[in-house]
Amino acid sequence: MLKIQKKLFAILNLGSRRRFPTLSVLLACCAFSVAVVAGEKAGGKTFQVITNREGDVTRFFVENREANEVTATFEIKSTNLKATTNFPFTATYPANKVTEAFSVFPDDPSKPWNYSYTSHYTVGSTLAKHDDSYIYRLPFAPGASFKVTQAYNGKYSHHGSDQYAIDFKMPNETPVHAARGGIVAKIKQDSSKGGPDRKHENHANYVLIRHDDGTLGNYAHLAKNGVKVAVGQRIEAGDLIALSGNTGFSSGAHLHFSVFKTRDGKGRVSIPVKFETANETAITLVEGTSYRSSAVKPGTILAVKGEPAPGASDKFQGGQKK
Numbered sequence: 642m643l644k645i646q647k648k649l650f651a652i653l654n655l656g657s658r659r660r661f662p663t664l665s666v667l668l669a670c671c672a673f674s675v676a677v678v679a680g681e682k683a684g685g686k687t688f689q690v691i692t693n694r695e696g697d698v699t700r701f702f703v704e705n706r707e708a709n710e711v712t713a714t715f716e717i718k719s720t721n722l723k724a725t726t727n728f729p730f731t732a733t734y735p736a737n738k739v740t741e742a743f744s745v746f747p748d749d750p751s752k753p754w755n756y757s758y759t760s761h762y763t764v765g766s767t768l769a770k771h772d773d774s775y776i777y778r779l780p781f782a783p784g785a786s787f788k789v790t791q792a793y794n795g796k797y798s799h800h801g802s803d804q805y806a807i808d809f810k811m812p813n814e815t816p817v818h819a820a821r822g823g824i825v826a827k828i829k830q831d832s833s834k835g836g837p838d839r840k841h842e843n844h845a846n847y848v849l850i851r852h853d854d855g856t857l858g859n860y861a862h863l864a865k866n867g868v869k870v871a872v873g874q875r876i877e878a879g880d881l882i883a884l885s886g887n888t889g890f891s892s893g894a895h896l897h898f899s900v901f902k903t904r905d906g907k908g909r910v911s912i913p914v915k916f917e918t919a920n921e922t923a924i925t926l927v928e929g930t931s932y933r934s935s936a937v938k939p940g941t942i943l944a945v946k947g948e949p950a951p952g953a954s955d956k957f958q959g960g961q962k963k
């Protein structure tokens with residue numbers, strides 16, 4: 642399962658204390674919350690909040706080094722401070738940019754002031770609006786068939802932000818194909834850990850694909866080093882993207898597939914989707930039933946689709962599409 646992970650650190654702004662002896666110590670505390678971040682180092686390599694003091698004004702910036710937009714939510718506790726926004730403050734920040742978020746400043750500059758804040762972020766945009774007319778392919782090879790072991794509202798773990806996820810039982814290293822096209826937004830493939838315990842929640846390997854409507858497709862529990870696409874690469878429905886596995890919170894080898902949008906920096910909203918199979922279209926998958934993937938559409942040439950992203954390693958340069 643992919644779950645929110647929080648990381649904490651504190652900054653003690655001693656410089657400010659020295660220069661402004663009447664001020665209280667500034668204590669800034671950030672809680673990073675990422676849909677899928679296990680494997681990254683604490684402190685948020687890909688997301689950080691930068692504060693910049695200019696006299697009594699403190700400007701807050703978000704540095705987003707994800708390949709995708711992120712949504713952050715700030716909460717603040719303060720004494721004798723005003724801000725340029727209300728809190729909690731949620732906003733979406735573009736990829737690979739530093740963007741100004743808000744500023745705080747003393748209500749009465751002659752008196753002491755202080756603040757502490759938390760920030761949570763998750764990949765994706767609050768502006769995403771799912772195209773409910775889109776019919777998804779089954780996320781495996783054309784003609785293959787696998788059983789759904791947990792569907793929408795599954796008792797074991799499909800609730801909350803995973804309410805509308807689907808689990809397909811499949812052997813380790815089974816080819817996983819995109820259910821819908823988009824841009825590869827984020828991947829993890831360095832984990833070999835997994836088991837039927839929530840302690841493994843952050844150990845799942847995954848591919849996140851950003852669809853054109855801004856929603857994200859999540860393919861989880863993948864095999865170690867089993868990802869066949871690169872961040873930034875455009876892929877089409879039906880393309881091979883990974884090999885399945887049993888990493889993360891998982892009771893056995895399977896593929897977990899879900900579509901979601903970002904609610905705010907702390908969470909996401911699970912989205913029910915419809916699938917086509919070899920025999921039917923626009924169906925809702927049901928637990929305990931096996932489904933066969935439809936054949937590749939006539940005229941589809943998987944072998945040359947998708948330009949590898951700049952910097953993609955050789956393993957993405959060809960030969961992976963069947």
Ligand SMILES: [Zn+2]
Nearest residue numbers: 806807808897
């Ligand atoms: Zn699942």
